[in-house]
Amino acid sequence: MAGVVVAPDDAEYDAARRCFNALVDRRPAVIARCVGASDVVVALDFARAHELEVAVRGGGHNPAGHCVCDGGLVIDLSPMRSVEVDGDARVARADGGATWLDFDSATQALGLVTPGGVVGSTGVAGLTFGGGIGHLTAQHGLTCDKLVGADLVTPDGTLVHAGADDDPDLLWGLRGGGGNFGVATRLEFVLHPLDRVVGGLLAFGGSGVREAFRRFRDVAARSPRHLSCQAGLAVDESLAPVLVVAPCYTGSDPDPDELRTLRSAPGLVEDGVRAQSFLDQQRVFDSPYGENRHYWKGHFVRELPDELIDELLGRIVALGRPPGGVLIESLHGAPKDVDRSAGAVGFRGAAFNVSVMATWQDPAFDEQHIAWARDTAAAIEPWSFGSGGYVNYMQADEPLERVRGAFGDEAFGRLQALKKRYDPKNVLHRNQNIPPS
Numbered sequence: 001m002a003g004v005v006v007a008p009d010d011a012e013y014d015a016a017r018r019c020f021n022a023l024v025d026r027r028p029a030v031i032a033r034c035v036g037a038s039d040v041v042v043a044l045d046f047a048r049a050h051e052l053e054v055a056v057r058g059g060g061h062n063p064a065g066h067c068v069c070d071g072g073l074v075i076d077l078s079p080m081r082s083v084e085v086d087g088d089a090r091v092a093r094a095d096g097g098a099t100w101l102d103f104d105s106a107t108q109a110l111g112l113v114t115p116g117g118v119v120g121s122t123g124v125a126g127l128t129f130g131g132g133i134g135h136l137t138a139q140h141g142l143t144c145d146k147l148v149g150a151d152l153v154t155p156d157g158t159l160v161h162a163g164a165d166d167d168p169d170l171l172w173g174l175r176g177g178g179g180n181f182g183v184a185t186r187l188e189f190v191l192h193p194l195d196r197v198v199g200g201l202l203a204f205g206g207s208g209v210r211e212a213f214r215r216f217r218d219v220a221a222r223s224p225r226h227l228s229c230q231a232g233l234a235v236d237e238s239l240a241p242v243l244v245v246a247p248c249y250t251g252s253d254p255d256p257d258e259l260r261t262l263r264s265a266p267g268l269v270e271d272g273v274r275a276q277s278f279l280d281q282q283r284v285f286d287s288p289y290g291e292n293r294h295y296w297k298g299h300f301v302r303e304l305p306d307e308l309i310d311e312l313l314g315r316i317v318a319l320g321r322p323p324g325g326v327l328i329e330s331l332h333g334a335p336k337d338v339d340r341s342a343g344a345v346g347f348r349g350a351a352f353n354v355s356v357m358a359t360w361q362d363p364a365f366d367e368q369h370i371a372w373a374r375d376t377a378a379a380i381e382p383w384s385f386g387s388g389g390y391v392n393y394m395q396a397d398e399p400l401e402r403v404r405g406a407f408g409d410e411a412f413g414r415l416q417a418l419k420k421r422y423d424p425k426n427v428l429h430r431n432q433n434i435p436p437s
């Protein structure tokens with residue numbers, strides 16, 4: 001290999017095997033730090049010859065810890081992070097291990113953007129292959145909608161290209177079907193011009209939280225095309241509910257009606273919304289890497305009625321200690337414009353993604369936090385859209401039926417046929433797995 005190989009007695013081993021989620025603590029036999037497609041071919045050959053389990057690592061963010069395995073081989077793409085931007089063609093080509101900070105820094109240098117994830121250290125490939133929801137979803141759609149091509153190394157070591165002219169079926173599968181079909185060494189995205197945004201965070205507390213939550217829902221229900229909006233429900237130090245709303249406005253109105261409506265909700269305790277660069281907007285959420293234990297579970301929902309808001313307000317205080325939070329992502333706007341047949345992703349018809357995100361540090365509380373997340377997710381289920389959650393946020397313990405439900409039977413059958421074509425032995429199974437048909 002041209003890249004470095006890290007083994008258990010190497011000094012960098014512990015850092016190299018660390019995931020975003022500290023709940024995952026696995027010890028691979030070997031970590032292959034690939035610097036190009038030929039290294040990926042060598043690593044896959046080696047794994048086959050030595051019958052080693054394979055894990056693929058991009059940004060290491062997947063909460064299920066899919067980027068690392070016990071005793072097997074990790075194909076670590078973190079040295080492959082370059083992003084080339086063709087400003088005239090409005091296209092970016094990102095290496096398989098690029099993160100959103102790499103991507104946004106390169107595209108914003110030319111005043112361009114694609115709708116990506118909201119935390120800079122998340123992997124571009126991992127996020128895109130599961131769908132991709134972020135600060136520009138209403139304006140430009142899901143991240144996978146902007147994926148127009150990808151170079152992959154399939155588990156038997158073959159180099160393939162997915163694209164509208166080469167293999168449209170594989171491109172369809174990559175738009176939501178996860179890392180099931182090959183190791184992507186390069187991804188190609190279309191870009192849009194974007195200079196500045198009006199964004200940041202609005203925090204609501206006290207007795208105003210319920211009304212602020214309803215206001216967030218009502219603003220999203222009007223489906224403003226220039227405003228993407230997410231919200232996070234958590235508790236403050238006194239364990240009372242707080243709601244943080246993250247609008248991202250890209251229209252030309254200096255005083256947009258939707259932002260005025262949000263700001264005027266009762267209980268506003270902090271107003272950090274202002275005109276800023278898109279790179280600053282991409283820093284409004286931050287999350288320490290490898291420090292916290294996480295257990296996430298949720299549902300896409302058809303609607304966010306008052307009863308569900310009340311249920312979440314009750315559940316957020318039920319644990320009696322900071323439980324992490326509940327993330328609510330609006331899917332209004334551009335995701336609905338794209339024909340369902342364009343990609344495998346099955347949730348574009350939902351109104352919101354509601355994900356319960358238990359976050360803690362002390363292993364003594366594992367059981368309580370996991371139980372809280374499961375119970376809270378179960379309380380959301382009556383409003384769910386389809387029977388699966390968001391594959392990008394799923395833990396490893398989700399049953400096959402939830403993964404199938406994320407796509408629907410027809411798309412899942414098509415994904416299984418694609419899997420049989422590209423990975424009949426299910427070598428790439430450390431993901432939200434689609435077993436070959």
Ligand SMILES: Cc1cc2nc3c(=O)[nH]c(=O)nc-3n(C[C@H](O)[C@H](O)[C@H](O)COP(=O)(O)OP(=O)(O)OC[C@H]3O[C@@H](n4cnc5c(N)ncnc54)[C@H](O)[C@@H]3O)c2cc1C
Nearest residue numbers: 058059060061062066096117118123126127132133179184
């Ligand atoms: C702090 C945080 C913030 C997040 N923010 C968002 C967000 O804003 N929007 C959103 O939609 N999701 C978000 N996610 C979820 C995230 O998109 C998924 O967890 C995604 O799988 C992470 O990709 P990764 O490369 O960082 O993770 P990894 O754990 O490295 O990879 C996860 C899996 O993705 C696949 N994969 C990664 N790279 C490749 C590749 N090059 N080729 C083939 N397969 C590959 C593999 O199956 C791998 O096992 C966030 C997660 C975290 C922890």
